[in-house]
Amino acid sequence: MPAVSKGDGMRGLAVFISDIRNCKSKEAEIKRINKELANIRSKFKGDKALDGYSKKKYVCKLLFIFLLGHDIDFGHMEAVNLLSSNKYTEKQIGYLFISVLVNSNSELIRLINNAIKNDLSSRNPTFMCLALHCIANVGSREMAEAFAGEIPRILVAGDTMDSVKQSAALCLLRLYKTSPDLVMMGEWTSRVVHLLNDQHMIVSSASTDLQDYTYYFVPAPWLSCKLLRLLQCYPPPEDGAVKGRLVECLETILNKAQEPPKSKKVQHSNAKNAILFEAISLIIHYDSEPNLLVRACNQLGQFLQHRETNLRYLALESMCTLASSEFSHEAVKTHIETVINALKTERDVSVRQRAADLLYAMCDRSNAKQIVAEMLSYLETADYSIREEMVLKVAILAEKYAVDYSWYVDTILNLIRIAGDYVSEEVWYRVIQIVINRDDVQGYAAKTVFEALQAPACHENMVKVGGYILGEFGNLIAGDPRSSPLVQFNLLHSKFHLCSVPTRALLLSAYIKFINLFPETKATIQEVLRCDSQIRNSDVELQQRAVEYLKLSSIASTDVLATVLEEMPPFPERESSILAKLKKKKGPGAVSVTELEDNKREGGELNGASERGPEMAAVAASNASTPSPSADLLGIRSAAPIGGALTSAGSLLVDVFSEAAPTASSAAVNDDGFLSAAPSSEDPAAPLSDADELLNKYGGALQNLTLKLPVTINKFFQPTEMTSHDFFQRWKQLSQPQQEAQKIFKANNSMDTEVLKAKMYRLTLRCSKDSVSKRLCDLLAEQF
Amino acid sequence: MLILTFSQMQFMLLFSRQGKLRLQKWYVPLSDKERKKISRDLVQTILARKPKMCSFLEWRDLKIVYKRYASLYFCCAVEDQDNELITLEIIHRYVELLDKYFGSVCELDIIFNFEKAYFILDEFLLGGEPQETSKKNVLKAIEQADLLQEVKLCFHL
Numbered sequence: 050m051p052a053v054s055k056g057d058g059m060r061g062l063a064v065f066i067s068d069i070r071n072c073k074s075k076e077a078e079i080k081r082i083n084k085e086l087a088n089i090r091s092k093f094k095g096d097k098a099l100d101g102y103s104k105k106k107y108v109c110k111l112l113f114i115f116l117l118g119h120d121i122d123f124g125h126m127e128a129v130n131l132l133s134s135n136k137y138t139e140k141q142i143g144y145l146f147i148s149v150l151v152n153s154n155s156e157l158i159r160l161i162n163n164a165i166k167n168d169l170s171s172r173n174p175t176f177m178c179l180a181l182h183c184i185a186n187v188g189s190r191e192m193a194e195a196f197a198g199e200i201p202r203i204l205v206a207g208d209t210m211d212s213v214k215q216s217a218a219l220c221l222l223r224l225y226k227t228s229p230d231l232v233m234m235g236e237w238t239s240r241v242v243h244l245l246n247d248q249h250m251i252v253s254s255a256s257t258d259l260q261d262y263t264y265y266f267v268p269a270p271w272l273s274c275k276l277l278r279l280l281q282c283y284p285p286p287e288d289g290a291v292k293g294r295l296v297e298c299l300e301t302i303l304n305k306a307q308e309p310p311k312s313k314k315v316q317h318s319n320a321k322n323a324i325l326f327e328a329i330s331l332i333i334h335y336d337s338e339p340n341l342l343v344r345a346c347n348q349l350g351q352f353l354q355h356r357e358t359n360l361r362y363l364a365l366e367s368m369c370t371l372a373s374s375e376f377s378h379e380a381v382k383t384h385i386e387t388v389i390n391a392l393k394t395e396r397d398v399s400v401r402q403r404a405a406d407l408l409y410a411m412c413d414r415s416n417a418k419q420i421v422a423e424m425l426s427y428l429e430t431a432d433y434s435i436r437e438e439m440v441l442k443v444a445i446l447a448e449k450y451a452v453d454y455s456w457y458v459d460t461i462l463n464l465i466r467i468a469g470d471y472v473s474e475e476v477w478y479r480v481i482q483i484v485i486n487r488d489d490v491q492g493y494a495a496k497t498v499f500e501a502l503q504a505p506a507c508h509e510n511m512v513k514v515g516g517y518i519l520g521e522f523g524n525l526i527a528g529d530p531r532s533s534p535l536v537q538f539n540l541l542h543s544k545f546h547l548c549s550v551p552t553r554a555l556l557l558s559a560y561i562k563f564i565n566l567f568p569e570t571k572a573t574i575q576e577v578l579r580c581d582s583q584i585r586n587s588d589v590e591l592q593q594r595a596v597e598y599l600k601l602s603s604i605a606s607t608d609v610l611a612t613v614l615e616e617m618p619p620f621p622e623r624e625s626s627i628l629a630k631l632k633k634k635k636g637p638g639a640v641s642v643t644e645l646e647d648n649k650r651e652g653g654e655l656n657g658a659s660e661r662g663p664e665m666a667a668v669a670a671s672n673a674s675t676p677s678p679s680a681d682l683l684g685i686r687s688a689a690p691i692g693g694a695l696t697s698a699g700s701l702l703v704d705v706f707s708e709a710a711p712t713a714s715s716a717a718v719n720d721d722g723f724l725s726a727a728p729s730s731e732d733p734a735a736p737l738s739d740a741d742e743l744l745n746k747y748g749g750a751l752q753n754l755t756l757k758l759p760v761t762i763n764k765f766f767q768p769t770e771m772t773s774h775d776f777f778q779r780w781k782q783l784s785q786p787q788q789e790a791q792k793i794f795k796a797n798n799s800m801d802t803e804v805l806k807a808k809m810y811r812l813t814l815r816c817s818k819d820s821v822s823k824r825l826c827d828l829l830a831e832q833f
Numbered sequence: 834m835l836i837l838t839f840s841q842m843q844f845m846l847l848f849s850r851q852g853k854l855r856l857q858k859w860y861v862p863l864s865d866k867e868r869k870k871i872s873r874d875l876v877q878t879i880l881a882r883k884p885k886m887c888s889f890l891e892w893r894d895l896k897i898v899y900k901r902y903a904s905l906y907f908c909c910a911v912e913d914q915d916n917e918l919i920t921l922e923i924i925h926r927y928v929e930l931l932d933k934y935f936g937s938v939c940e941l942d943i944i945f946n947f948e949k950a951y952f953i954l955d956e957f958l959l960g961g962e963p964q965e966t967s968k969k970n971v972l973k974a975i976e977q978a979d980l981l982q983e984v985k986l987c988f989h990l
Contacts, residue, residue, distance in 0.1 A: 066945055111950055116854060116947065118869075137981040145951055149857070151865050166915060175981065185960035189862040211973070213966055223960035227862070264922065271966045272918045316925055323918035358887035397886040532957035580907065 060104050063369060066113065082114055091126055105139045112146050125152055132164035136176060136359055140168075142578075144183050162195045174210045177203070182212070193228035203326040203355030208268065213457065266311040267320035277327040284334045296338060302328040303344050315357075326363055333370050353387045358397055365403035372410035381411050389423050398432050408499055409442045417450030421460055429700065430466050436471040440464055441631045442477045448483070454490040455497075457483065462501055462511070469508025475626045476516050484518060486619040492525040494518050499532050502540050503689060512544045513552050524566045534567035538574065550588050555581075559593065561598040565614040570609070575602055753767040787819035790826040796833050841932050842920070842961030843895060843910040844871075845954070847943065850904055860961035879908055881964050896912045900924055904940045913942050926968065927957060933972055952978065 065085060072078040089107045092099060100109075104127055111124040124146070147161055168180035181200070184192050202207055204217040211776030225226045225232065225281050244663070264267045286292045311317055329345045332338065349371065351363035365388070372381040388411075391404040405427060412420045412589045424443050431439055443464055451457035461480040465472050484494045498515040501507065519537050528534040545556055560578065577583065583595035605613065771779070785790070810833050816822040839851050869918060878892060879899055890897050890981070892910075896921040899908040907924045911917070930977035931938040936948070943950045955964060956974050965971050 061939075063945055070944070113947060116857070118854070136979065140977075141952065145948060151863070151868075175978070182955050182959060185953070186858070186955070187862065188960065189858070216959055217957040219964050222962070261969050264926075264966070269966065270922065271919060271963050274916050276902060278916070315921060319918045319922050319925075323922065326918060327916055358885065359889065359921075362887045362889055396883075399890045400887055403890070425835055474970050791865060803861075 054181075059109060061106050062109050062113065069117070078117075079119075082117070082119060085398050086108060086114065091121060099127075100576050101131070101134050101136055101139045105142045107140055109716070112142075112149060115150060120219060121150065124152070125150065125157055129157060129160045129164065132161065133167065136339055140176065140179055144179050147181055148187050158191050162192065165196070166199075166422050169196070169203065177213050178216050180310065181216040181220045188223045188227045188229055190231075193224045193231045197224055197228070197231040204262055231346050256564060260663050264320050265317040267317060267324070270320040270323055273324045274327045277324070282333050283333045288724075296341065299328050299332055299338075299341055300344075303341070303348060306348055318357075319359075322360065322363075326367060329367055330370075333367075333374065336376070339376040342371065342374055343380050346377045346380040350387070353391065358395075358400060361391065361395070362397070362400045362403055365400065365407050369403070369407045369410045372407065378411070378413070381407075381443050382413075382416065385411065385416060385419070389419075391816060392423060401427070402432075402435055405439060405442075406430075412446050413448050414451070417446060418456065419471050420445050421450075425460070425463055425467060428464070432469075436468050437473065438466050438631070438634060439472070439473045441627055441634070444472075444479065444627050445625070445631065448627075454487050455493045456482065458490055459496060460496045460498055462514070464507055465510045465514065466501065466504075469510045472508075473630065475630050477510055479515055480514060482620045485617050487523065491518075491522045495526045496532070497520040499526060499537065499540070502544070507544065508550055509552055512541070512548055513555055515560040516541055516552070518557045519568060520562035523563065527567065533561065534570050535573065535647075538563055538570055542577065553596055554590050557594040557598060562614050563601060564598075564602045565610045571602060573603055575599060578602070584611065584822050596623040606784050623715070766833055783815035783817060785819075788817060789813065789815045789821060790819075790822035792830050794833075795832050797831060798833065836914075841915070842923075842958070843912070845910075845958075846872060846875065846906075846908045847950075848876050848906050849879070849940060850906070852880060854945065855905065855940065856880045856954070858954055858958075875908065875910075876902070879906060888921060898924070902928055905943070916966070923958070923963060926963075926966075927954060929968060930957060930971055931966070934975060 067076055068081055070080055073756065088115050089110060090101060092107060094104070106130060108124060109129050110129075111121050115121045128143050128146035129137045129149075134143070143164075166178045168176040171177060177319045177678070181203075184196055184200075200217055200221045204214060204221060207216070262272070264270050279819070280295075286295060302325060307322070308322070325348070327347070332341045332345050336342070347370050349364040352360045353368075355361055355364070368381055368384070371377045383406075388404050388407050392408065394403055395401045405424060407422060408420045421443055424439060424446075428436065428443070430440050444461060447460040458480065461476065465475065471545070484490055495518055498511075498518045501511055502515045519541065523532075523534065524535050527534050527537070530536075541556055541559060545553060548556065557578075560574050564574050578595050578599040580739050582601065583590060586592045586595065601610065602614065791811065791813045793809060795809050809831070810831075812826055812830055813827070814826045816825065841860070842862045843859075844855070845858045846854060850856045854876070857868070861870060869958055872911060875892060875897065878890075879897070880960060882890075888900055894913070895910045896917060897910055898917050899906055900921060901907075906940075907928065909920050909924060911920050927939070928934060931943070931950065932949060934949070935942040936955060953971075953975055956971050956978075957965065965974070
C-alpha cells in the first residue's frame, strides 16, 4: 500500500513524487522537474544557510530526479556536506547520493574521502558501517588507495563490534577484488583469515538460534554455497581422512537431492538445488572421484527433463563442464538424445543455446556426424546473435572428426548455404586449404561446389569457394557435358556482377586459370576481360587483374601459362585459425572442452604442451596407425593435436645402413642383411641387399610406406674409431683384389719434408665395394 | 588466491513493465554513461522475454538472473562462475525484507520510499554479497536505524 514513509517524513518529497506521477505527458513531467530544479538551485545558492533537514530533503529530491533519468549537474557539494552531519539520516542520504551519482571531480573525491575517513575513525558503529558500505559499494580505485590500509586495522581491532567487523571484512574483500595490489595483507593475513572464517560465524555466536538461518527448511544455504565455493579455490585435500570426509559430505548432498522435498515452495527447491549445483561444481573441479562424477552426471540427467525451465538450463550448463572430464564423458554422452530433443523443442532460446554448447562439448568420434547434423539443422533457425559462434564450432568439429573428407566438404558448404553471412574468412580459407591438400576430395569438392552454385540465390561466400575450387580443379569435372568448361565459366560469370570487389577479384583469377585449363574457353574469357567494365574498372585491383590477365593470356606460350598457373601446392600444416578465433570470441578462459580433453588424452595439458614435446612425439608416432583427421598429408607423421603448441610432431627417419662400424661380435649373418637403426646389432660382413627390400623392412616388422616422389637418398661417411688390432683384422678381411685400390702420386700441396722425409705418397684403400675403392682413392689423392 | 573467485554481483536493477527504473544499485565502478547504456540495453532485453522463459540468460559477458514480482522486475547481473539459484534467492530474500518492512510491499512503496529501498538493500548486501542472511537480524538493524531517525526527529521539534 502506498504509505507515507515511516520515520522521517520528508513530506515535500512525497508531494513532489506525487506531482510527477500525475503528469499526463513527458513535457509536463519535464516542466515540473525543471521548476523543482530551479527551486532547489535557488535554495542552495540562497543567503541563509540551509538546515540539515532541508538539505537532506533537497538532495533526496535531486536523487529522485536523477533516478528518473535526468542529468543532475549540481548538488554534489551539498551532498558531500551532508556526509559530515552528525545526524544519521542526513549522513545516510549524503552517502546514498554520492554512491549513486558518480563523480570524478577530484576535489569532490578528496572531500568525500575525508568525510569517510572521519566516519571510520569516529568509533560510532553506525557511522563506521555507513562509511564501510560506501567504500565497499563504490569500490573505486581512489577509495582503495585511500582506505586499503585502514580497513584491516579496523577488522582486527579488539574493540570493534561484530557488525562493524562483518562490514569491514566484506569491504576488504571488495577492495581486494578490484585492486589487489593495493591491499597489503602482509602482517594482517593470518589474523584476517581467521576472522574471515569467523564472519560466517553464525553458529559460533552462542546466542544465535540456528533457526534464524534456516531458509525455507534449508539450513544456511548461503553459507553452504560459500563454503563449497571456497573449496573450489583449492586442490583436493591430500590427507586421506580429510578427503574421505569431504567425499562423504558430497555424497550426502547428492543423496539428499533424491529425498522428497520438505516444502512445495520454489524457494525451498531453489535453495536446496543451489547447494546441489555448487557441490557438483566442486566435484567437477576435483575431477578425481569417478563415482561422484557419474552420480553427478546422473543427477543432472534427471534435471534435463525437469518441469522447471531453470533446472533444465542449469543442468545443461553444468553438464557441459562434466563432458570434458574423462571419467564422466561417456556418462554424459548417454544423454545425447535428450539434449538433441532440447535443442529442437525448447522454447527459450537461452536453453537451446546451452543445449548446443553441450552437444559441442560432448562431441567425439563416435557421435560427430550426428551432432554436426543436428547443429546444422539448428543453425537454420538459430538466433542471429549466436550464429557466428555456431558456425565456428561446426567448422571445428567437422574438421576434427572428419574421417571421410567429402563429409567435411559437405558440412562446410552447408554452413555457407545456411549461414553464409556468419561464415568468417577463417572457415572458408580452411576448407580450401584442406581441399588443396587432399587429392582424394578434390573431384568431389569440384562437383559439389558446382551443384551448389546452381542454386538461384547463392551466398557470396559460396561463390568465393566455388570460384577458387573450380579454378583449381574444374578440370576434374570438365568431362561431363553438364559441367563442361564453358558451362562452368558461365555459371561463375552469372554471379559476377552480384559480388563484391574481393570476390570479383577472386573470380578473375579463376578465369585466367580456366584459360590455362581449358584453351577452348580462351576466346570467351578474353572477351570478358577485354570489356570496359573490367579493364577500365574504377577499382584498381580489378582493373589491374583484368589488364594483366588479359595480357598474360595473349602473350604467354602454353608452357609459360601452364607454369604460372600451375596447381596450388599443398599448404603447410598449421594450427587451425578457427580455433583461435573461437577462443578469442569466447574469452581466454573458455577453451573448448574437446580440446582440453584431447590434450589430456594424448598426455599433455594445454599449459605443459611445449615442454612435453618429445613425449608427444612418441605418442604421436604410436598413433600412426589410426590417422587422425588432421594427420600429416603424407600419412606418415601424426599431426599435433589442435590447441597444443608442439615444437615437433614425431618424424620417422628411415635409415638405410650399408655398412656399420665393426664390433667384436660373432660373424652371424643377418639373413636379410638389413641393419636396423640400433647400431649394436649389425653384422659387418653382411652382403648388401636390394634397396627395395631394405625400404620395406623396419625394425624387423613389415611396414607399408606411401611416399611421394621425389625421395631423396643421402649417402654420407661417418668416421669411426678403431684400435689397430681391429683395423688390421678388417683389413685382412677385405682381401679380394678388386676391393683394393692403390695410387702412388706426387703431392699436390707442399709436403713437410722435415716430418715426412719422402717425396711421394702411396695411398692404399680397401673397401667392400670395388668401384668405391677406386673412386675414393682418386678423390682422396687430390687432397694431398 | 582464495578471495578472487568469490561471487561478484555487478549490479541490481529494479524496473517496471514500462521500463522505468525504480532502483539501480551498482557494485562495480562504471561511468554514468556506461550505466545508462547498460540499463537501457538490459531492460529492453528482459522486457522482450516471454513469461515462461527461464530466469537466467547470458548477456554480454555476464549472467543475468531476474524475476518478476507483480509489476516489478528484479534483475541481478553476476559473473560467469556465480551460482544462479542462490542469486534468485537473494532476490527473493530482498523482496521478503521489503515486504516485511512495508507490509505487503508494492511498486508504489518503492517509488515513494526509494531511499528506504536502498537502505534496506544495504543492510542485506554489501559489495554485492549478503552480509547477513538472517531475516530477523536484518529487519532488526533496519528498525534500529529507523529509531535513530525518530530520536533525532524528537529533538528537531
